[in-house]
Amino acid sequence: MKTILLSNYSANVLRAILSLKVVDKDIPEPGKDEVLVKLHAAAVNPSDIAFIQGGYNIVKPLPATPGFEGSGTIVEAASGLKNLIGKKISCFVQNDEGGTWSEYFTVHKDDLILLDDRMDMDQAACFTVNPFTGYGLINIALMRESTAVIQNAAGGQVPGFVRTLAKENGMEVINIVRKPATAERLVKEGCKHVLTEQDADFKEKLKTLARELNATTAFDAVGGVLSGNIFNAMPGDSELVVYGGLSGKPMSGIDTMDVIFNDKIVSGFNLIDWKNELDKNEFVEIVEELQQKFINGEMKTNIRESIQFEDIVRGLKEYIGNMSSGKILIKP
Ligand SMILES: NC(=O)c1ccc[n+]([C@@H]2O[C@H](COP(=O)([O-])OP(=O)(O)OC[C@H]3O[C@@H](n4cnc5c(N)ncnc54)[C@H](OP(=O)(O)O)[C@@H]3O)[C@@H](O)[C@H]2O)c1
Known part of the structure; x- marks a missing residue:
């Protein structure tokens, strides 16, 4: 599979962006309570920029695949989760091995949102955060x-x-x-x-x-x-x-x-922390309410462009130059 790897953290944002490379890697296997996701699209957020600069509260051992948020389809799962295979999801991934800027990645079951079939998958890439x-x-x-x-x-x-x-x-x-x-x-x-x-x-x-x-x-x-x-x-x-x-x-x-x-x-x-303070039913109700708003078009992320992995350097430079113009999505 193709994945984007960061080899060095750098406070200088341009240097950090330039250190990103697209490489081939083996598809990971889901661990306990995890599923394997085939990426539809990954989001780029300010937290990803802070991460590659080494200035975020998550610091992964390098080289690492960045990307905390994305959408896709579950293609494999740990035992006990096989019923999830084939489901469309949006997710927030902050483990050391994972990272959504990758054709495939693993996610813990608690970090997934199962999507309504009517959800647009580009919008779903920016839904969990x-x-x-x-x-x-x-x-x-x-x-x-x-x-x-x-x-x-x-x-x-x-x-x-x-x-x-x-x-x-x-x-x-x-x-x-x-x-x-x-x-x-x-x-x-x-x-x-x-x-x-x-x-x-x-x-x-x-x-x-x-x-x-x-x-x-x-x-x-x-x-x-x-x-x-x-x-x-x-x-x-x-x-x-x-x-x-x-x-x-x-x-x-x-x-x-x-x-x-x-x-x-x-x-x-x-x-x-906010999510962890909610009880499970409350969170499920909020997910339902927000998905409905996306499906109705009441809420929408402004997406300016979808880029391929190979365009990561140009895409990130453009995003940081004018963040108000909307998100870029990374697609395989
Ligand atoms: N605490 C949490 O749990 C949590 C969760 C989600 C998001 N966030 C934070 O929420 C913030 C907004 O995220 P987002 O995804 O909405 O951002 P976004 O859509 O990527 O846009 C960033 C916005 O911030 C402006 N901006 C960037 N640097 C600035 C600066 N130094 N001074 C003033 N404005 C600046 C940009 O304006 P220009 O067009 O002028 O660049 C742009 O309007 C980020 O800090 C993100 O990390 C926090």
Whole structure:
């Protein structure tokens, strides 16, 4: 089978991308409680980029096949799981041996989502991570009874799902982006509140809007100074939920007095921990609800291009150059 191998982690993203090679390898055998999946398409997410840079919380022994998410068909299975052969799945793989940027890979049964036949398999390649993250984030805002939320990196896919689910729940969204072109697109798509980080009056505008709309929950995928800017702009009794570190910089500039006197807090969100806290039935119901939204077309990942394994270097360079243009999929 063909697989993509990373031979060196490198903080320099271009160097990391250039170290990816397509090689031939034996098809792996499923271990206990595992199935073997034939890939339909693998997603490329910011976590994959952080992984090849050696900056993610998963560090595999090298050489390793990257890729945490994908869709495909089960073609072999450990004993006790043979009934799954032939099923279409979406999955999230974080074991040392696995990696979805491969024609075949093994997955633990608990990391699979069995798909409804009506699910589009390209959409399924990006189903296990971002839609559930958007769902988990919106639930935090609902539990806090927020009627408005703030989010940065607003041109990305998680923020897109947050907007869809916020609308469904009657919540206003203040969207923050870093490029004027992304702001223009969001306005064209009907977003009412869009701010660009570099605007001279960004901090004042954000503070005015946050207080006017009483935006008491914010979702931060960026970190750095933007975390402090958002935190300080929010009214009292607010929560900044950090779920990504796209700037690669430590969060900074948080107003100490706000934390002490205005009941404002910072928390973290991690999809795996969120999923582990749900009981099994609750998760099954959420899977069903989200699949239905994909089948109806209410939710959709914006996919810009599908590339073949051999195009991995060009594809990744294009993705990191303009992440707001949508995901690339890797296909055999
Ligand atoms: N904690 C969890 O469990 C969890 C789960 C899923 C996703 N995430 C995180 O969620 C975030 C978004 O993921 P995604 O798949 O939605 O991303 P995506 O669709 O690939 O898009 C990334 C977005 O981030 C923007 N961006 C990149 N670097 C930035 C920076 N330094 N400052 C400001 N904006 C920046 C990009 O804007 P440009 O177009 O300007 O590049 C783009 O709009 C990532 O950090 C990812 O790791 C976390």
